[in-house]
Amino acid sequence: MQAAEKDRQRMMDLLGIKDLRPGASASGKGPNPVNYDEAKADGDARLPDALKLEDGRQVTSAEMWWKARRPEIVELFDREVLGRVPAHVPAVTWKVVSTTRGVTGGVATITKTLDGHVENGGDPAITVDIDLKLTTPAAARGPVPVVLELAFSQQFLESIAHMIPEMAPGAAAKAGPTWQEQVLQRGWGYAEYIPTSVQPDSGAALTKGMIGLANQGRPRRPDDWGALRAWAWGASRCLDYFATDGAVDAKRVAIAGHSRYGKAALVAMAYDRRFAAAYISSSGEGGAKLYRHHFGEGIGNIAGVSEYHWMDGNFLKYDGPLTAADLPVDAHELIALCAPRPVFIGAGATKGDGWADARGMFLAEVAAGPVYRLLGRRGLGTSEYPPPGTALMTGDLGFRQHLDGHTPAPNWPTFLEFAGRYLQAPR
Numbered sequence: 001m002q003a004a005e006k007d008r009q010r011m012m013d014l015l016g017i018k019d020l021r022p023g024a025s026a027s028g029k030g031p032n033p034v035n036y037d038e039a040k041a042d043g044d045a046r047l048p049d050a051l052k053l054e055d056g057r058q059v060t061s062a063e064m065w066w067k068a069r070r071p072e073i074v075e076l077f078d079r080e081v082l083g084r085v086p087a088h089v090p091a092v093t094w095k096v097v098s099t100t101r102g103v104t105g106g107v108a109t110i111t112k113t114l115d116g117h118v119e120n121g122g123d124p125a126i127t128v129d130i131d132l133k134l135t136t137p138a139a140a141r142g143p144v145p146v147v148l149e150l151a152f153s154q155q156f157l158e159s160i161a162h163m164i165p166e167m168a169p170g171a172a173a174k175a176g177p178t179w180q181e182q183v184l185q186r187g188w189g190y191a192e193y194i195p196t197s198v199q200p201d202s203g204a205a206l207t208k209g210m211i212g213l214a215n216q217g218r219p220r221r222p223d224d225w226g227a228l229r230a231w232a233w234g235a236s237r238c239l240d241y242f243a244t245d246g247a248v249d250a251k252r253v254a255i256a257g258h259s260r261y262g263k264a265a266l267v268a269m270a271y272d273r274r275f276a277a278a279y280i281s282s283s284g285e286g287g288a289k290l291y292r293h294h295f296g297e298g299i300g301n302i303a304g305v306s307e308y309h310w311m312d313g314n315f316l317k318y319d320g321p322l323t324a325a326d327l328p329v330d331a332h333e334l335i336a337l338c339a340p341r342p343v344f345i346g347a348g349a350t351k352g353d354g355w356a357d358a359r360g361m362f363l364a365e366v367a368a369g370p371v372y373r374l375l376g377r378r379g380l381g382t383s384e385y386p387p388p389g390t391a392l393m394t395g396d397l398g399f400r401q402h403l404d405g406h407t408p409a410p411n412w413p414t415f416l417e418f419a420g421r422y423l424q425a426p427r
């Protein structure tokens with residue numbers, strides 16, 4: 001923690017930030033107790049207009065979106081929120097470490113364990129090997145759609161099991177078929193990528209991992225990439241590999257992630273137009289939730305010592321002299337960057353997953369709708385918040401607040417039904 005604290009202070013000094021506001025306290029105690037009252041969330045706050053150019057002109061055609069407005073939004077997220085991927089990032093070489101046959105949920109499978117080695121001549125002291133596993137049905141009649149999950153390591157899940165039992169290893173299996181089994185039932189494959197193999201989840205490690213390697217071990221500049229962007233970059237490298245593997249239909253790869261990896265999965269979907277669909281689970285603040293909807297986690301938490309490294313340095317300003325209202329973008333525009341591709345956003349009940357703010361994510365999807373419609377697609381189809389447990393999935397944006405806690409499991413069947421409209425197994 002001390003090293004992260006020092007690094008964050010260095011960034012604050014660089015930006016001339018004297019103090020940061022404390023994050024919301026989850027326990028409800030202290031100077032800034034977490035808010036779970038919709039009446040105080042400022043749900044009507046004015047959002048930046050996704051379809052208005054910085055010079056004030058309205059975006060009225062798909063061409064204006066692709067050529068003018070989308071690049072503006074990308075630049076704002078790059079500079080102010082997520083940071084930039086460096087212009088020259090070392091290359092990745094993929095190797096199949098092993099291939100094994102198995103059976104999952106009654107389906108015969110082939111699993112490849114893969115290693116994506118990042119060239120490290122620039123700083124031999126830092127090694128990065130992307131950890132990826134790919135499982136496809138052994139009897140597939142051709143390349144199959146694949147769901148790529150940004151996966152927590154077993155170790156991490158074990159370490160948080162006492163706090164979030166619903167995420168404990170094996171917890172989902174008790175409730176019915178696992179998501180992997182559900183995916184195989186459809187004749188698709190699944191892959192699990194460990195984002196921390198690309199970038200450790202700590203501010204103390206920003207001079208290490210992929211961010212450190214690309215920077216030759218130097219600390220970050222204010223607009224250098226944060227962990228979310230680095231984790232998303234790793235997901236794109238996994239997709240590069242899939243394009244070389246005949247078992248995978250690389251044009252039909254969906255990306256999925258939960259919580260901090262829900263944020264990273266949304267970033268991957270937004271920036272890499274090759275991903276065909278996304279399941280963004282409980283991504284909350286820094287993910288699909290509007291920064292301007294003050295409910296659950298807030299900017300002050302993301303700017304905290306244990307989370308600031310997810311974002312770029314400039315993001316700290318919005319917890320210092322500036323506020324959420326000063327952000328030049330909001331989460332609806334991150335979702336809009338995914339358009340016209342299908343995105344399903346989920347979360348749990350307020351009691352249990354209120355921190356992630358389901359309604360704040362719903363409101364962001366509603367506000368992304370105009371971009372989907374401009375591109376000839378459909379958004380959520382309503383701006384009225386549905387009762388918990390109700391799936392919205394008539395358009396190219398989907399939403400469901402399930403009835404449990406901080407877990408992606410209950411929404412997997414809904415997501416797969418949604419994604420099934422776009423991804424089909426070979427016949």
Ligand code: GCU
Pocket residue numbers: 258259260261282283284285297301355
């Ligand atoms: C914390 C954090 C969230 C994050 C979550 C997780 O609760 O505040 O932003 O999504 O951890 O990744 O589990």
